[in-house]
Amino acid sequence: MRKKAVCVCSGGLDSTVAATIARREGYELHLFHASYGQRAEKREREAVKEIAKVLHADVKFAEIPFLRALGGSALTDTSIEIPAVSEEALKGEEARETPPTWVPCRNLLILAHACAYAEVIGAEAIFVGFNAEEAMSYPDNSEDFVHRFNFLLEKAVSSRSIAPKVVAPLVKMFKPEIVRRGVEVNAPLHLTYSCYLGEEKHCGVCESCMRRKRAFREAGVKDPTEYAQAKEKAESEE
Amino acid sequence: MRKKAVCVCSGGLDSTVAATIARREGYELHLFHASYGQRAEKREREAVKEIAKVLHADVKFAEIPFLRALGGSALTDTSIEIPAVSEEALKGEEARETPPTWVPCRNLLILAHACAYAEVIGAEAIFVGFNAEEAMSYPDNSEDFVHRFNFLLEKAVSSRSIAPKVVAPLVKMFKPEIVRRGVEVNAPLHLTYSCYLGEEKHCGVCESCMRRKRAFREAGVKDPTEYAQAKEKAESEE
Numbered sequence: 001m002r003k004k005a006v007c008v009c010s011g012g013l014d015s016t017v018a019a020t021i022a023r024r025e026g027y028e029l030h031l032f033h034a035s036y037g038q039r040a041e042k043r044e045r046e047a048v049k050e051i052a053k054v055l056h057a058d059v060k061f062a063e064i065p066f067l068r069a070l071g072g073s074a075l076t077d078t079s080i081e082i083p084a085v086s087e088e089a090l091k092g093e094e095a096r097e098t099p100p101t102w103v104p105c106r107n108l109l110i111l112a113h114a115c116a117y118a119e120v121i122g123a124e125a126i127f128v129g130f131n132a133e134e135a136m137s138y139p140d141n142s143e144d145f146v147h148r149f150n151f152l153l154e155k156a157v158s159s160r161s162i163a164p165k166v167v168a169p170l171v172k173m174f175k176p177e178i179v180r181r182g183v184e185v186n187a188p189l190h191l192t193y194s195c196y197l198g199e200e201k202h203c204g205v206c207e208s209c210m211r212r213k214r215a216f217r218e219a220g221v222k223d224p225t226e227y228a229q230a231k232e233k234a235e236s237e238e
Numbered sequence: 239m240r241k242k243a244v245c246v247c248s249g250g251l252d253s254t255v256a257a258t259i260a261r262r263e264g265y266e267l268h269l270f271h272a273s274y275g276q277r278a279e280k281r282e283r284e285a286v287k288e289i290a291k292v293l294h295a296d297v298k299f300a301e302i303p304f305l306r307a308l309g310g311s312a313l314t315d316t317s318i319e320i321p322a323v324s325e326e327a328l329k330g331e332e333a334r335e336t337p338p339t340w341v342p343c344r345n346l347l348i349l350a351h352a353c354a355y356a357e358v359i360g361a362e363a364i365f366v367g368f369n370a371e372e373a374m375s376y377p378d379n380s381e382d383f384v385h386r387f388n389f390l391l392e393k394a395v396s397s398r399s400i401a402p403k404v405v406a407p408l409v410k411m412f413k414p415e416i417v418r419r420g421v422e423v424n425a426p427l428h429l430t431y432s433c434y435l436g437e438e439k440h441c442g443v444c445e446s447c448m449r450r451k452r453a454f455r456e457a458g459v460k461d462p463t464e465y466a467q468a469k470e471k472a473e474s475e476e
Binding site for chain 1: 305310355396
């Protein structure tokens, strides 16, 4: 029997590259997507379905209605504005506080769901797209978070189960390197969707779009994305 | 401002005693109950509402529909029988494997929800009824699980938040001691509901009822519970 991996997949760049790496490593893939009230959930699910076809994976969609109702984040509460972010702001990010797009305990909740799924289907690994770039703003993307989660997981499953392990193949990478790695493993980057807003096209100005644009540009890889609104500065640099 | 505690409360003995202890320690109480497809959820919610009144707490109910749909447990899947358990079986429990009433990653999932809630309302503690007796069968009730969870939690919240701490005041106790402690702190034990089946009266023969019965008897405290079916042996001992 082939070893199984649950791949947490938002439909974005990082998690899609991570899932493609899992496939390269010989896992049978089970994509897992969570809807928690994020504005882009519908558009993300479309992306995940397309990515699943290319990766010959099945897909499990989960709802986390409590997080949806809880609010407190610009991603799930339309009364809080999603800030447009400049590249300059991202450059000084070493000192950044967690931004208003933080969703309370989101990765803890998503991973807890993915673990329950992994325990039931007997998956030995849970692949995630956590990376060094987002870890600067979001502590629940860090290598330390992954280590601590795996340490906990040994006690979170039945004594009859072997605890699955969270695998974060991109955890030391910044986004340009992730794009290059994605090209190497032939990840379907053109099918990924990163925008916080959830419109058909990427907005081009939210934090997530800014990171995506910069990643392709700095990787020297042609960006397949159509942006609704291109930042003048970014364009003039291209 | 009074310090706040989220109290994970199933409506059963242990979590109700833990919540009462939190109240004694001066916390403003926010009871938290999760429905994940357990057979007894409706009856549990009724109990939690009554307990909340006595403890002057507010109550938050959460749904975890993914766990409900996942199955794989006698508690959530009516095609799997809930075993009747003898006191003899419970005595040899040091060597017990996790029973069929295990729900995949349940406590991980419930605590992840409670943590998101705590982060949003600014609660500094999350009280749980984990105890040494259930930790023998369920690894996610153990002191080690609590330590590891708290270690993870430091990285699971925003850098703007102070991570709440999971507090398990009963973690070294067996149930008879919990009953005695409950009497000391004047916990509303008569309002608690422990049965796996969810009928109006406690069944009296499931693992949870057996533990409850034994706890009162060994504590030397009059059991306020009306059981539908009293085990002959247990009765003859009384």
